[in-house]
Amino acid sequence: MKQYLALCQRIVDEGVWVENERTGKRCLTVINADLNYDVANNQFPLITTRKSFWKAAIAEMLGYIRGYDNAADFRALGTKTWDMNANDNAAWQANPHRKGEDDMGRVYGVQGRSWQKPDGSTIDQLRKIIDNLSKGIDDRGEILTFYNPGEFDMGCLRPCMHTHTFSLLGDTLHLTSYQRSCDVPLGLNFNQIQVFALLAIVAQITGHKPGQAYHKIVNAHIYEDQLELMRDVQLKREPFPSPQLKINPDIKSLEDLETWVTMDDFEVVGYQHHDPIKYPFSV
Numbered sequence: 138m139k140q141y142l143a144l145c146q147r148i149v150d151e152g153v154w155v156e157n158e159r160t161g162k163r164c165l166t167v168i169n170a171d172l173n174y175d176v177a178n179n180q181f182p183l184i185t186t187r188k189s190f191w192k193a194a195i196a197e198m199l200g201y202i203r204g205y206d207n208a209a210d211f212r213a214l215g216t217k218t219w220d221m222n223a224n225d226n227a228a229w230q231a232n233p234h235r236k237g238e239d240d241m242g243r244v245y246g247v248q249g250r251s252w253q254k255p256d257g258s259t260i261d262q263l264r265k266i267i268d269n270l271s272k273g274i275d276d277r278g279e280i281l282t283f284y285n286p287g288e289f290d291m292g293c294l295r296p297c298m299h300t301h302t303f304s305l306l307g308d309t310l311h312l313t314s315y316q317r318s319c320d321v322p323l324g325l326n327f328n329q330i331q332v333f334a335l336l337a338i339v340a341q342i343t344g345h346k347p348g349q350a351y352h353k354i355v356n357a358h359i360y361e362d363q364l365e366l367m368r369d370v371q372l373k374r375e376p377f378p379s380p381q382l383k384i385n386p387d388i389k390s391l392e393d394l395e396t397w398v399t400m401d402d403f404e405v406v407g408y409q410h411h412d413p414i415k416y417p418f419s420v
């Protein structure tokens with residue numbers, strides 16, 4: 138939590154104003170942030186200086202694992218986070234690749250589970266990683282990447298947290314996640330949870346101890362309409378200790394994640410937090 142607040146403070150103190158053409162808003166921006174999460178000791182990096190709707194963040198990650206391409210499927214899992222980018226987005230609505238209401242196109246999990254090859258066949262990146270790690274293999278290329286420049290025009294948004302690299306050291310699994318663009322008040326609140334949960338879940342289903350998660354962010358920003366709430370409200374609050382994430386131990390395979398797992402299989406213990414803050418969202 139302290140590292141999150143330190144990043145927010147750094148943006149407020151040292152950030153540079155950058156015009157963003159896609160959203161039409163200015164962002165106070167810094168480059169390069171490294172956040173680390175201690176998954177081994179279950180120090181769940183949940184924001185405590187406002188109420189975090191953590192189940193929606195895990196639902197989003199589960200949707201990526203399942204390869205979802207539709208905001209309605211995300212809603213059924215428990216998150217509305219893709220509604221705006223899928224439906225309230227003029228550029229995507231005018232895109233001939235859009236298949237209709239709620240379609241997100243070839244983003245995130247679609248690339249992770251069915252990356253298209255020139256011959257028309259597909260690659261399931263996640264399946265290969267789970268199979269290797271389950272056998273104790275780390276080929277130094279256990280990489281799940283959603284970043285496919287050849288298909289950017291077929292999706293509603295380029296992936297922000299775009300690559301996850303798993304590393305096995307003895308019986309301990311580590312994760313390094315890369316993010317090109319980060320909406321620190323809204324997106325990072327979710328992305329921290331997702332990096333932590335992804336390592337915890339993959340360690341569990343491949344039979345390893347979870348180790349450390351390393352979250353590497355390039356462009357970290359606060360939108361102009363979020364700045365006051367961050368600077369004058371959230372940053373004035375004292376954080377509480379980190380809670381713990383409990384995952385149903387019956388989740389044992391990728392098939393379990395794909396079929397029966399719901400948000401009821403996740404629980405947070407010891408979450409003390411300040412009041413919610415509603416930050417503006419930019420489409």
Ligand SMILES: Nc1nc(=O)c2c([nH]1)NC[C@@H]1CN(c3ccc(C(=O)N[C@@H](CCC(=O)O)C(=O)O)cc3)CN21
Nearest residue numbers: 190193218219222320323324326327414416418419420
């Ligand atoms: N501008 C922008 N920021 C993002 O963080 C973001 C995007 N766009 N587009 C794609 C996804 C969608 N994400 C989102 C979308 C909405 C919330 C959000 O509204 N969060 C609220 C409440 C969530 C709830 O009630 O479940 C929050 O207070 O955290 C968070 C992340 C993250 N990503």
Ligand SMILES: O=c1ccn([C@H]2C[C@H](O)[C@@H](COP(=O)(O)O)O2)c(=O)[nH]1
Nearest residue numbers: 159295297298318319320324325328
């Ligand atoms: O997981 C996510 C997804 C998106 N974001 C934020 C980062 C940016 O503010 C926007 C995406 O805009 P681009 O113009 O494509 O960079 O969404 C996030 O923080 N986390």
